[in-house]
Every structure is written in structure tokens, then in C-alpha cells.
Amino acid sequence: MANESPPNDRLKCVWQNQPSEGIHMSVDEIRRRAGKFHRKIYWRNSREYVAGLVVVVFFGFQFWRVPDALTRVGFGLMIAGMLYLIGQLHRKGSARSLPAEMGLASGLDFFRRELERQRDLVGSVWSWYLGPLIPGWVVLMVALARTNPGHLRHFGLTFAAFNLFAALAFVFVWKLNQRAARRLQRRIDELNALEGQR
Amino acid sequence: MPAQAPTQDELYREAAETYAAALERLARAYEADPEVRRDLLQDIHIALWRSFECFDGRCSLRTWIYRVAHNTAVSHVILQRRKRSQTLVGLEELDSVPDHREGEWAADRHHALERLMELVQSLKPLDRQVILSYLEGLDAAAIGEISGISPGNVATKIHRIKNILARRFQEGGRHGE
Numbered sequence: 001m002a003n004e005s006p007p008n009d010r011l012k013c014v015w016q017n018q019p020s021e022g023i024h025m026s027v028d029e030i031r032r033r034a035g036k037f038h039r040k041i042y043w044r045n046s047r048e049y050v051a052g053l054v055v056v057v058f059f060g061f062q063f064w065r066v067p068d069a070l071t072r073v074g075f076g077l078m079i080a081g082m083l084y085l086i087g088q089l090h091r092k093g094s095a096r097s098l099p100a101e102m103g104l105a106s107g108l109d110f111f112r113r114e115l116e117r118q119r120d121l122v123g124s125v126w127s128w129y130l131g132p133l134i135p136g137w138v139v140l141m142v143a144l145a146r147t148n149p150g151h152l153r154h155f156g157l158t159f160a161a162f163n164l165f166a167a168l169a170f171v172f173v174w175k176l177n178q179r180a181a182r183r184l185q186r187r188i189d190e191l192n193a194l195e196g197q198r
Numbered sequence: 199m200p201a202q203a204p205t206q207d208e209l210y211r212e213a214a215e216t217y218a219a220a221l222e223r224l225a226r227a228y229e230a231d232p233e234v235r236r237d238l239l240q241d242i243h244i245a246l247w248r249s250f251e252c253f254d255g256r257c258s259l260r261t262w263i264y265r266v267a268h269n270t271a272v273s274h275v276i277l278q279r280r281k282r283s284q285t286l287v288g289l290e291e292l293d294s295v296p297d298h299r300e301g302e303w304a305a306d307r308h309h310a311l312e313r314l315m316e317l318v319q320s321l322k323p324l325d326r327q328v329i330l331s332y333l334e335g336l337d338a339a340a341i342g343e344i345s346g347i348s349p350g351n352v353a354t355k356i357h358r359i360k361n362i363l364a365r366r367f368q369e370g371g372r373h374g375e
Contacts, residue, residue, distance in 0.1 A: 008360055008363050008364065011310065011314060011333065011363055011367055012332075012333050012334075012335055014307050014310050014311050014314065015223065015311070015314060015333040015334070016223075016333070016334065016335065017307075018223060018226075018311050020218075020219045020222050020223075021222060022218070023218070023222060023236070023239060024214070024218065025214070025240070025243050027207045027210060027211065027247070030210065030243055030244055030247045031247075033240060033244055034244045034247065034248065037241075037244060101249070101252045102245060102249055102265065102266050102269045102270070103249045103252065103253060103257075103262040103263075103265045103266045104252065104256070104265075105265065105269065105346075106265065106343070106344065106345055106346025107265065107268050107269065107272065107323070107324055107327045107344060107345040107346055107347075108324060108345055108346030108347055109346050110265075110269040110272065111269075111272050111323055111324060114272070114273060114276055115276075118276070191324070194324070194347055194348070194351055
């Protein structure tokens with residue numbers, strides 16, 4: 001490789017002539033693997049929904065079991081919140097196969113769309129992930145305090161600490177997601193700047 | 199009688215035959231782990247085959263193939279970054295920061311390729327698209343069409359790439375200056 005061409009041409013040559021493993025897939029093989037890939041995605045999403053539904057069933061059982069009306073309202077709100085959350089998970093965050101029209105989008109457009117999708121997902125976590133569970137939680141806590149006043153007198157501090165911990169966990173998750181959304185926005189701005197210089 | 203448009207399977211066969219090696223190089227540039235790379239390459243082939251459902255000849259077959267391959271690989275990088283929290287750099291940073299091995303020409307092909315791969319894998323997705331297309335021998339217009347970056351920006355990026363490569367891989371390095 002000595003002195004016959006400029007270094008960058010030599011590098012192109014090194015790059016293009018790197019050893020190949022010669023992986024080849026027939027159309028039938030591709031078709032089979034594409035089907036397998038779709039089934040994998042289907043089952044992965046199904047597992048998430050089943051986990052959500054198990055929680056719904058648990059709350060449903062409690063709803064049916066407890067006699068107190070306010071506690072039932074609390075469980076009812078938790079069920080509604082969970083169902084809303086599952087629906088949003090399906091709409092926004094479920095695993096999906098890449099769109100067939102991917103060849104129509106340039107690298108910049110595709111990359112930006114993916115980043116925007118993620119930014120919207122993490123940036124709105126309060127409204128679709130955390131928020132829907134709060135009404136049910138608050139009503140349940142009030143109902144618990146109302147129906148067990150003696151219990152509350154003895155364990156008041158633990159009760160307050162538990163709720164404070166839950167609130168802090170919610171705020172922590174929210175802040176973490178806000179930070180991720182800002183980081184994604186910075187990357188989107190970089191891409192917009194690239195496009196703006198056309 | 200007008201010629202019949204090629205079917206999805208025919209287009210895929212043509213793409214796989216003509217670009218198999220280039221797609222393998224592309225997958226290698228986006229994923230260092232051989233096992234995961236095999237999966238990525240398979241995903242690229244599946245994405246390509248699916249994409250030919252929508253191919254209407256609005257752009258060249260080459261542009262379409264590279265777009266699908268890069269876009270699939272970028273999705274992979276986004277996913278992997280969430281798992282590995284890997285830090286990627288831009289061409290601007292690479293161009294301004296000297297490398298400790300600068301001027302040390304990789305004496306054999308294997309060593310040169312190893313260092314080149316390391317450099318490519320450290321780049322942000324769009325810069326990686328540009329350098330890969332450059333190394334594949336595509337011209338600025340084709341790179342712009344695939345990446346969506348303006349011609350002016352492509353020219354700037356190629357200039358930077360040439361600088362970086364010349365500095366890092368110059369035979370004889372600084373001794374020859």
C-alpha cells in the first residue's frame with residue numbers, strides 16, 4: 001500500500017475490501033424471520049398488557065370485596081387510571097416494527113422523528129403515566145384513614161412517611177424524565193440547526 | 199408493451215446481491231458485538247424486504263437501500279444507547295481534539311481497519327452516515343440525498359472527515375512534514 005495513492009483513497013480501499021462473512025438470506029428465509037419478528041413483538045407487548053391487567057384484576061377484586069363506598073371509589077379510580085395507562089402505553093410506548101416506508105425518509109428526518117417520539121413520551125410522563133394513578137391513590141388513602149381511625153392513631157407516622165415516600169418517588173420519576181426530555185430536545189435542536197443551514 | 203415493474207421479492211434479491219457486502223460493513227460500523235451485529239444485519243435485511251412494498255422509484259435503488267439500512271441501524275443505536283449509555287462524538291469535536299496516536303500510520307491493513315472502525319463507531323449517527331457513505335465511495339450529492347443534510351453541510355463534513363483521516367492515518371505521520 002505504499003505511496004500509490006493519497007491516504008484517504010487507501011483508507012477507502014481498506015474499508016471496502018474488509019473481509020466479509022458472506023451472510024446470505026433467501027427471500028423465503030426473510031419472510032420466515034419477518035413473521036417470527038412480528039410474533040416476538042406481539043408477545044413482548046402482550047406481556048406488558050398482562051402485567052397491567054393483573055393489577056387491574058387485583059384492584060377489581062378489592063373493589064368487589066370492600067364494603068366501604070369511598071374505598072370502592074378509590075379502587076374504581078385506580079382501575080380507571082391503570083386502564084388509561086395501559087392504553088397510553090399501547091399508543092405511545094409499545095414495541096413496534098419499523099415502518100415499511102422507511103426508505104422515503106432521509107437519515108436526518110428519520111432520526112429527528114425518532115427523537116421527537118421519545119421526547120414526547122418522556123416529556124409527558126406526568127400526564128399519562130403518573131397523573132392517572134394519583135386520584136385513586138389519594139381517595140384510597142383518605143378512605144383508609146377514615147375507616148381505620150384507631151389504626152391511624154397508632155401508625156400515623158408510618159402512614160405519613162409511606163405517603164411522603166410515594167410522593168417523592170413520583171417527583172423523582174417525573175424529574176428524571178424531564179431531564180431526559182431536555183437532553184433529547186438538545187439533540188433535536190442540533191438536527192434542526194443542520195437543516196436550517198440549507 | 200410496457201415493462202412490468204419488479205416485484206418486492208425481485209427488488210430485494212437485486213439489493214441483497216449487489217449490496218450484501220456494503221450492508222455487512224454498515225452493520226459492522228453500527229455494532230461492535232458480533233452476536234448483536236448478526237441480529238442487526240438480519241433486521242436490516244427484513245426492513246429492506248418490507249420496504250420494497252413501498253418502493254416507487256422516486257429515488258434511486260441505491261439511495262433507498264442505504265436510507266433503509268442507515269435508518270434501521272440508527273434505531274438500533276438509539277435503543278443500545280439507552281442500554282449502554284454510550285457517549286458519541288461529532289466530527290467537529292474529533293476534528294478539534296488531537297488523537298494521541300495521530301500521525302502513527304497503521305502499518306498493516308488489519309490495524310488500519312481496526313482504528314478506522316473504532317473512529318467510525320465513536321461518531322454520532324448522522325456523522326457516522328456521512329463518513330460511512332464517504333468510505334463507500336459515494337459523492338456529496340448522494341450523501342446529501344441519503345442523509346438529508348444540506349449540500350453545504352455535507353461539503354463541510356467531508357472536509358472535516360478528510361482532515362481527521364489524513365491526520366490520524368497519514369503514512370509516516372508528522373515525520374514526513
